[in-house]
Amino acid sequence: MASEETKPKKQRDEECIINGLPGELIERIFFKLPVSTLLRCTGVCEQWHKIIRDPQFVTSHLQDAPQCAFLFFPQESVSGEPHPADAILIDEAWSPSTYAVPVIGPDDFLCGSCNGLVVLYTKSSTLKVANFATGECLHLEKPVKNLRGDHFLFYNFGFHPLTKEYKITHFLADPIVGRPCSHNNSRFSVIQVYTLGDEKWRDIK
Secondary structure, X not given: OOOOOOOOHHHHHHHOHHHHOOHHHHHHHHHOOOHHHHHXXXXXXXXXXXXXXXXXXXXXXXXXOOOOEEEEEOOEEEOOEEEOOEEEEEOOOOOEOOOOOOOXXXXXXXXXXXXXXXXXXXXXXXXXXXXXXXXXXXXXXXXXXXXXHOOHHHEEEEEEOOOOEEEEEEEEEEEOOOOOOOOOOEXXXXXXXXXXXXXXXXXXX
16 A cells, blocks of 8 residues: 555645535634644645645734743843853743744844744854744844944844735944944834745835
């Protein structure tokens, strides 16, 4: 007998009995599943993949999903002992979540979080966009302008409800003449915006 891996995809689709149910009922079942389980379901058959990856389904599932608290602990020194940055998710029962947070680097800083996505500032040339529910992490190049005076406080992260787009904002600092370049001695003349899905920063003066 052929294994599930060796069966033709068309045959696996036909053997997925649940597909005989109305599409609306299948969606209602999927609404009850966590993101990690849904991601595994996308590989079952073409119909499931299409339902789960539909942008409208993703938005509806996000709205109905239980809320988790995200606690971020920046790097600090306590009694002379260095403690690297760390984070933990707390579920609706105020218990530590089973989600791992492997993407947090020891020197990372939190720029913002929205709808389960987190943007982390690193000391390298990239920013991290992490989804702790799926374990996915995207590395974005920082804007090349003014990297010498870069600081995590210059970045923010949010969601545009009308366009359904996630955006990272960067306040471009102009160092004040005669003072060392830092986030305390800067003024801002340009805001740079990165929309997730694009490949470049846009200047807004």
